[in-house]
Amino acid sequence: MRHGWRHIAVCAALLMAVLSSAAARADCSPxxxxxxxxxxxxxxxxxxxxxxxxxxxxxxxxxxxxxxxxxxxxxxxxxxxxxxxxxxxxxxxxxxxxxxxxxxxxxxxxxxxxxxxxxxxxxxxxxxxxxxxxxxxxxxxxxxxxxxxxxxxxxxxxEVIDLPGLGPTLVPAPHGFVFKDYARLNPSYLALQPLRRIGGHTGDPLWNAVTWSSRRVLLEGASRGVAGDWIEWRPREGFVPDTKTQGLGSYDAIRVYLWIGMLDAQDPDRGELLARYAPVAGLFSADGRPPTYIDIASGRTRGLASGGFSASFLPFFTAQGNFGAVAQQSLHLAVQTASDATFYYDQVLRLWGGGWSAGRYRFAADGGLVPAWSGCATR
Incomplete structure (x- = not known):
């Protein structure tokens, strides 16, 4: 085991050197x-x-x-x-x-x-x-x-509804998600970066309220440190697992970890969100593979996820300083490249997570996009 962890540490060091080099080269390259x-x-x-x-x-x-x-x-x-x-x-x-x-x-x-x-x-x-x-x-x-x-x-x-007890909230669509006694929400729809940027741009207090309710969904809706694909808001009970999807976290929820990991170091909610979702790492397989499905109430898992999930966790583990986990996810990502080639959504996750890790872009504290090319001397 000691030698295994030493190997991971060496891989992590090599990985960070590669990522740093890639980031340095990324500015003006295709x-x-x-x-x-x-x-x-x-x-x-x-x-x-x-x-x-x-x-x-x-x-x-x-x-x-x-x-x-x-x-x-x-x-x-x-x-x-x-x-x-x-x-x-x-x-x-x-x-x-x-x-x-x-x-x-x-x-x-x-x-x-x-x-x-x-x-x-x-x-x-x-x-x-x-x-x-x-x-x-x-x-x-x-x-x-x-x-x-x-x-x-x-x-x-x-698409913004004033929900009782929660305030102005981004609901998943104009129709079909708000009912008499509850609302169905999707935590992965609530990336804070674009909400902060839109709020700063418009100067409209509504968007500050939307950002605040989104923060509540992300923090209070993951009591066990695991994101659900969907969650229900019930004013008398608070956040409860979604009945329709049986409280699972999977292909939607993976983006929650992705967005949180890419928050700027100066974002006021970054530390609390990283701590809230830290327990998810304990649900990975023995060789570090993320599960495809997680029951957010019990923590039971099922399946081993595609490479896109590993790509999505690269920013998350980097933000936590867990470079051993970064190395593991990078290895899984490399191994699974060919098998996931026809999976559109997997490729999207790879572009988000892999692009960020390679230094192609980042998000500023105000939510603004900072692409690497914006720092080029010539374009």
């Missing part, structure tokens, strides 16, 4: 992972395609994330194609007026293509607004900022 994602998942007209589903679907989340990656890569041409496709196909031609539909693809008749569910997805809308806001700032393009302002106003109007 981002190979982004180029691979573009060629594998994005059509020529800017549609992100999930090939794992028979309907060859596109989700608004994928469009928003891809726009973030394009901005991180300083790839304005791709950003504009993604934005145009989203506007024309998910927002009925006007993103300033219409929140994007969350699901588009091949209809059941197998012939026609179009919107399959017109409901919006709040996390996609927030990240889309954030991508536009930061594109306006970083590329000095006012039209992006104007569009962001319109989208932010629509989010506030349709």
């Amino acid at each position: 981002w190979p992972a982004w180029e691979a994602f573009k060629s594998g998942y994005i059509s020529g007209d800017g549609r992100v395609i999930d090939p794992m589903h028979a309907d060859q679907r596109t989700v608004s989340e994928g469009q928003a994330y891809a726009m973030m990656f394009a901005l991180i890569a300083d790839d304005r041409a791709s950003f504009d194609r993604l934005l145009a496709w989203t506007t024309n196909n998910l927002s009925r031609g006007d993103l300033a007026e219409n929140l994007p539909a969350w699901l588009w693809g091949r209809r059941e008749d197998g012939q026609a293509w179009g919107v399959l569910d017109p409901n919006a997805a709040t996390d996609a809308d927030v990240w889309l607004a954030y991508a536009l806001l930061e594109a306006g700032r970083l590329w000095a393009e006012p039209k992006y900022e104007r569009l962001a302002d319109a989208l932010i106003a629509n989010i506030a109007k349709h």
